[in-house]
Amino acid sequence: MYKEIKARPLPDRLLKLNGISARTIKEHYKLYEGYVNKANEARAKLEQVDLAKGNATYSDIRALKRGESYALDGVKLHELYFAELGGKGKPGGDIVKAIQSQYGSYDRFLAEFRGAGLSGRGWAVLALDPEWEELFIYITDDQHNGHVIQSVPILPMDVFEHAYYIDYGTSRGEYIDAFFRNLDWTVINQRYAQTKKAIRPRFRIFG
Ligand SMILES: [Fe+2]
Numbered sequence: 001m002y003k004e005i006k007a008r009p010l011p012d013r014l015l016k017l018n019g020i021s022a023r024t025i026k027e028h029y030k031l032y033e034g035y036v037n038k039a040n041e042a043r044a045k046l047e048q049v050d051l052a053k054g055n056a057t058y059s060d061i062r063a064l065k066r067g068e069s070y071a072l073d074g075v076k077l078h079e080l081y082f083a084e085l086g087g088k089g090k091p092g093g094d095i096v097k098a099i100q101s102q103y104g105s106y107d108r109f110l111a112e113f114r115g116a117g118l119s120g121r122g123w124a125v126l127a128l129d130p131e132w133e134e135l136f137i138y139i140t141d142d143q144h145n146g147h148v149i150q151s152v153p154i155l156p157m158d159v160f161e162h163a164y165y166i167d168y169g170t171s172r173g174e175y176i177d178a179f180f181r182n183l184d185w186t187v188i189n190q191r192y193a194q195t196k197k198a199i200r201p202r203f204r205i206f207g
Contacts, residue, residue, distance in 0.1 A: 002043035013086040019178030035074030042068040073144040087184025095192040127151035130198040154191040
């Protein structure tokens, strides 16, 4: 019933980043593979569990559903994260125009995003809601909590310690600076354009 998720290969360019070491990336990729495996495991078990025995305090289906979403969000966020790294860190294009329009300036956006990155326990995410046509910066502490529903992540930044501790110890701010130095804004612009295209009419009751 569920299709098997397959880990995407680690591109070589990620082993030559500016300020994020190959060792960090290799260790980080192993965690990503772990999320893929656990998502598949949870989905396989969902096909066998007694679905009639759901219970909000504890039940097998509850444990599997919470584990499944945690693992799936881990897979998806890391795929976005790895794909957006390997660039020259030069912001530009329509996404920057949208950022300037919404936040007043790129620097104001960067300050809020950086502050969110220093404050999150898992991820800071820039996401676009294609219906509201609004950007959101949100923090998701444990990877599957804190999202703004219907918004699509276009720039997620991993701030779990595994993303930077080998290279920077507790100096998370230095990692955030390195993250931005390696961003590929072409990729972020592609996500922005594709997400914008997904604009749908509002539900009739509000129309
Ligand atoms: Fe991570």
